[in-house]
Amino acid sequence: MKNLKSKSFKSAKSMWFFIAILAIPLLQFCIFYIGVNVNSFILAFRNITLDAETKKYVFSWTFDNFINWFGDENEFLQLTQTLLISLKSYAISLIIGVPLGLFFAYYIFKKLPGAMFFRFMLFMPSIIASIVLVSIFRYFTDYVVPEALNVFHIELSGALLSEKSTRYATVMFYNLFVSFGTTVLLYSNKMANISPEIIEAAQLDGVSPAREFFSIVLPQTFSTLSIFLVTGIAGIFTNEINNFSFFNYYWKPDTATLGFLMYFRTQKAKGDISQYPPLAALGLMMSAVAIPLTFLARWFLNKVGPSED
Amino acid sequence: MKTHKRRLKSRLSPLTVVMLVVLILYCAFLLGMLLWAVLTALKEPLAFNRNRVGLPNPWYFENIPYVLKNAEIRKEQGVVPFGEIVWNSILYSVGCAFVNTFVTAVVAYACSKYKCAFSKFIYGLVLVVMVIPVVGNQTSEIQMSMNLGLYDKMIGMLVMRASFLGIYFLVFYDMFGAVPSAVSEAAEIDGANDAQIMLRIFFPIASNTFLTVLLINFIGYWNNYQVPMIYVPNHPTLAEYVFQISTFSKYPFSKAPVQLATSLILLLPVVALFCFTHKRLLGNLSIGGVKG
Numbered sequence: 114m115k116n117l118k119s120k121s122f123k124s125a126k127s128m129w130f131f132i133a134i135l136a137i138p139l140l141q142f143c144i145f146y147i148g149v150n151v152n153s154f155i156l157a158f159r160n161i162t163l164d165a166e167t168k169k170y171v172f173s174w175t176f177d178n179f180i181n182w183f184g185d186e187n188e189f190l191q192l193t194q195t196l197l198i199s200l201k202s203y204a205i206s207l208i209i210g211v212p213l214g215l216f217f218a219y220y221i222f223k224k225l226p227g228a229m230f231f232r233f234m235l236f237m238p239s240i241i242a243s244i245v246l247v248s249i250f251r252y253f254t255d256y257v258v259p260e261a262l263n264v265f266h267i268e269l270s271g272a273l274l275s276e277k278s279t280r281y282a283t284v285m286f287y288n289l290f291v292s293f294g295t296t297v298l299l300y301s302n303k304m305a306n307i308s309p310e311i312i313e314a315a316q317l318d319g320v321s322p323a324r325e326f327f328s329i330v331l332p333q334t335f336s337t338l339s340i341f342l343v344t345g346i347a348g349i350f351t352n353e354i355n356n357f358s359f360f361n362y363y364w365k366p367d368t369a370t371l372g373f374l375m376y377f378r379t380q381k382a383k384g385d386i387s388q389y390p391p392l393a394a395l396g397l398m399m400s401a402v403a404i405p406l407t408f409l410a411r412w413f414l415n416k417v418g419p420s421e422d
Numbered sequence: 423m424k425t426h427k428r429r430l431k432s433r434l435s436p437l438t439v440v441m442l443v444v445l446i447l448y449c450a451f452l453l454g455m456l457l458w459a460v461l462t463a464l465k466e467p468l469a470f471n472r473n474r475v476g477l478p479n480p481w482y483f484e485n486i487p488y489v490l491k492n493a494e495i496r497k498e499q500g501v502v503p504f505g506e507i508v509w510n511s512i513l514y515s516v517g518c519a520f521v522n523t524f525v526t527a528v529v530a531y532a533c534s535k536y537k538c539a540f541s542k543f544i545y546g547l548v549l550v551v552m553v554i555p556v557v558g559n560q561t562s563e564i565q566m567s568m569n570l571g572l573y574d575k576m577i578g579m580l581v582m583r584a585s586f587l588g589i590y591f592l593v594f595y596d597m598f599g600a601v602p603s604a605v606s607e608a609a610e611i612d613g614a615n616d617a618q619i620m621l622r623i624f625f626p627i628a629s630n631t632f633l634t635v636l637l638i639n640f641i642g643y644w645n646n647y648q649v650p651m652i653y654v655p656n657h658p659t660l661a662e663y664v665f666q667i668s669t670f671s672k673y674p675f676s677k678a679p680v681q682l683a684t685s686l687i688l689l690l691p692v693v694a695l696f697c698f699t700h701k702r703l704l705g706n707l708s709i710g711g712v713k714g
Contacts, residue, residue: 121538123610130616131536135544138529141584144570145563146551153562213444220441225434227445233700234449240696242645244665245685249459252678256474257458290451298704322435347555357648361669375558379652382561386568389561396558403555411553 156393163387170386178394191366191374192395199370202285203349210289210296211341215334217293218300219326232298239294247358250287274359277367284368288354296341303337304330332419339414346407350399351375371399459682467677485683488674493684495658495666502658511660513576514650518583519639527632529586530594531620535606548591560652567653574656582653590635597631598624634702641692660688 122128160175182188217235221228238246254273262269270276273283307330315325331338349371356365356373357380364377375392382388434442458475465473466482473479493504502510533541563582564573572578601624609619625632647661658666667675667684674680696703 121536121541127536127616131532131538134528134532134620138525138584138586141525141581142587144566145582145585146587149559149563149566150556152566153559156562156565216437216441217445220438220445223438225438226442231445231449232704234452235445236700236704237452237696240641240645240692242647242661242664242688242692244645244647244661245689248664248668248681248685249455252462252682253455253458256678257454260475290448323437326437344555347557350555350557358665361665375560376648379560379564384564384568384573384655386561386565389565392558392561396561399557400555403557407553407555 153393153396156390157397158394159390161387161390175390178390179398181391182395182398191369192371194366195369195371195374198281198368199349199352199372202288202352202354202370203345205285206289206292206345206348207342210292211338213289214293214296215300215331215338216326218297218304218334219330221297221301222304222330223322232301235297236294238291243291243355244358246291247287247355251359254283280365281368284354284356284359299337299341300334303334307333335418339411339418342414343407343411346410347403350403460686462679463683463686465679467674467679470677470679482679485680486687489680489684489687493663493667493675495663497656497658499656502656504663507658507660507663510576510650510654510657511644514579514654514657514659515640515643517576517580518643519636521580522583522585522639523590523632523636525584526586526588526590526635527594527625527628528620530591531598531624534595534598535620535624545595548587551587552589564652574654576654576657579650579654593631593635594628597628601627630702637695637699637703641695644692645688664688
């Protein structure tokens, strides 16, 4: 303690001030990060039932919370369905959303006509509550889109979000539509750090904008892109693709994701802790996949990603 | 003028022209949706069935006042009037945003200014927590909040949000680290103690970053309805009300004009705030967060 004090703190008062301002945040961390995660681990192996006589919860240990997800036919079906939709949604975001975001950012970085206005507009959906934008989008696709398509003699068989054949595509269109705000902003800010000399030299060499984008801008932005790709892995397990905002308490098997499955069940439990253990077990299984997958993605991107040099 | 045109022509290519077209379509769709929502909110609820796309006929300005006067949510503890719903929203969004930003700034300050092994440990801890994706622990958090008597209490929500984890810790850490130590040494010579140096010297220097992070957090909390629905189910916020109203069947709340009018009540404060602060928000955002 004495050694620590002499090296890092000017006086004992300074050390006590340091301890005082960190005490509450660290206590909060211990309870709501360490405690919650340890409890989540324990919860995954518990069976909780309500004793009818004493009206108290009775706890016991079990592996059933894990086994039921695979042993119970309905649970397994729901798990695989939501997993497939989660993977499909992640792939669509990766294949369509990421390149589009990079192209938009490049447009803004080059300060082409309307760049600042487009930056403002692309960020706008990020500040609007998802429930508001979803409500507007839902009514818009119900009433305005069919009328607009009628002008081109295209007739829809039903509302885009009601018809099974169009529902998932419409939901994904919305999710891609609102996804550009932060990513475009961060990509374009990162692009702004590229040395103007490099760009000027390339332009003097007669490099086309496409070549400039792929050979200079993309490698220089790759560190930011890889952060999004790596952290996005967890999104496979948490992204709800706005299911709750679109369909409220109605379960739609063709759009429900793993993230929504977790939220839907938690919401349905309405504070009844006896329904939590299977969800904690699912969370544990998802973390067990997400953590190595994240590190694998990080290693892969570091290995194959272009060098900024 | 000619030079400007030539420069513009040299910057345009098939790739950028395609992007321009896509961006114009994007903006047209977004603005079209928002404009249609505003116009629909100005339609008489029953007239909407006859005129879903066109301009309001007649123009009807009673939907928003009607919502402000009559909106309510029925909860286990009874009916929650609209005033209380708005108050819950303000308490939740301002409270959580302030607590979260302040705690993050304080911990980042401590780690940045007091260079000891423990500071380095906390810094490393934040990085590790950010990289490791722990998912699906919400049920455990609810149980924990119940055990601590924080469930369904706004104060409990504030306690749960008093966390320093996340990208903004790094933003504040870099921000405080960039301030020369001569500043605090001069204050010390003038007789300032540690608390005064933090609150009267370093926090004012970081006020720009602090306000930007506060704004971003505020917008996030103001718009969030899923978290309050789970943790404070009997304290509905305005965002939750907009969600609940879509499930109502009672006239006129079941009609699109009234539902969209309610959405606008939630939307307008944030859009107004964004219009006034977009330069700060968009300008200060850098890799993963905010630059000082």
